Amino acid sequence: MQSVQDQQDIIQKVREVLDKYEARLGEINQKIWSKPELAFEEHSAHDNICALFDSLADEGYVVKRHAYGVETALEISYTHGKGGRVVAFNAEYDALPGIGHACGHNLIATSSIASFLATAEAMKALYSDKIGFSARLLGTPAEEGGGGKLHLIDGGAYKGVDACFMVHPFPVLSGAPDLLSSSSCTGQYLANDKVEVTFTGKPAHASAAPWEGINALDAVVAAYVNISMLRQQILPTQKIHGVVLRGGERPNVIPASTTVDYYIRSETKKTLKPLTERVLKCFEAAAMATGCTVEYKWDAAYTDMKNNRPICDSYTSAMNVMGYSTILDAVGQEGGLSGGSTDMGNVSYEVPGFHGGFYIHTEGVNHTPHFTAGAGSEESFKRSLYCAAGMAVVGCRVLADDGFAKAIKADFEKDP
Structure with missing residues (x-):
């Protein structure tokens, strides 16, 4: 498995599998993109993916609907022989309110479905008489809010997994427009605390007797100003941002209850804790x-x-061997995005994880209507399949190469 010829055999078989399923993958991609569903409401995406693998039951795929106690989660598994290692692929498919798939989760789902298929069938073709192995596709709802993968972690979805993969779309880098993807191997994704804060005061007539009231909207304003001043004194890698969910009912009534929603981000979960404590003091002071x-x-x-x-x-090397321009990391590249957060981070503390990035042509950045349009294009779909091929090649290496698997485990066991 360690020879160049072995990798070329895997690449050839992976490409054959992706060619075989391309039309069906394109259909799934468009079904998810054209019917955006919010966190924990992704019923159509769930059903369409399960239906695809129901049609492949004779090939050995086993479908588990409503997996791990989550209504819109799923697990598709393929097992060959006894024992062996396990690889998993995370499929996200939730959308954003009002702007649909503005983070391209349809492409994430498609690339993971494709990579799962390619890994399972390439391994079956090349190693069926040599080793046992398992591949797993996990449908993980509610990444944009709700932490679907945390529910799956608690349910045991990642137990026994030797490596877990997914890729995420971003706009084409202005400083490297020909780049297809990056392995995103340094601190691009931040630890993130999310809190909804409610202030409670006392209502009163805002004109006739304002002194009888306790103004909860003033608390929101004070907290907002406190946090805005705090931003001057935090690290460049740390982010604090929020919105007012409820600011009152009528101008002539002193607001008795107000609510804000805040995200607090830092480079690691270790540095996040003291930052969150500072933000809480801003709310308490208000x-x-x-x-x-x-x-x-x-x-x-x-x-x-x-x-x-x-x-x-391994991913970077495999992608470049296949002719798909890939670098180890896009952080620092002109136009490179950083500062987001993902519940794949939680998975990466449970098992060895990979969260690569790939680049699509769109007029806007993530979480904009322009990105939604770009995520639905045929070219973006093709790019998701290129990355699926790279993940599948690495997935096969994890399953077949003992030395590579040991290196992955040793790296995972290092202190973060």
Whole structure:
């Protein structure tokens, strides 16, 4: 498995499998993109992916709907022989409110489905008489909010997995327009705390007797100003941003209850904790100054991405061998995006993980209507398949190459 010829055999078989399924993959991609569904409501995406593999049951694919206690999660598995290693591929398919697939999760799902198919069938063709192995496709809802992968972690979806893969689309880099992808092997993805904060005051007539009230909107304004001043004193890699969900009902009523939603991000989960504590003091000070009470509702916390260098290096090498221009990392490139967060980070602390980036032609950045349009193009679909090929080649190496698997495990076991 360690020879150049072995890799060429894998590449050839992976490409054959992707050619075989391209039309069906294109259909799935368009079905997901054309019917965007929000977190934990991805019923059509769930059903369409499961239906694809129902039609392939004779090939050995086993479908588990509503997996791990999550209504819109799924697991498709392929097992050959006894024992052996396990690789998994994460398929995201949730969209954003009002702007659809503005982060291209249809392409993430498509690339992972394609890579799962290519890995399973290439391994079956090349190694069926030599080793046992398993491949797993996990449908992971609610990445944009809700932390679907955290539910799957708690349910045991990643137990026994030797490596887990996915890729994410971004706009084409202005400084490297011919680049197809990167392995994103340094700190591009930030640890993220998410909190909804409610201030409670006391209503009163805003004109006739304002002194009888306690203004919860003033607490929002004070907290916003506090955090804006705090931003001057934090690291460039740290981010704090929020919106007002409820600011009051009518101008002539002192607002008695207001709510804000904030994201707090830092380079690692270790550095995130003290930053979050500083942000909480901003909310507490606002409550104290205005006489309000304050309550916190926490959403799923995302960790930073614990990158696995052997996987990143292997992916970069395989992509370039296949003619798909790829670099180890896009951070620092002109136009390179950084500062996002993902629940794949949590997975990467459970098992060796890979969260690569690939670049599509679009007039806007992620989370804009322009990106939504770009995510639905035929060219973007093709680019997702190129990256699927790279992940599949690495996935086959994990399953077939003992030395490579040991290097991955050793890197994973290092302190983050």
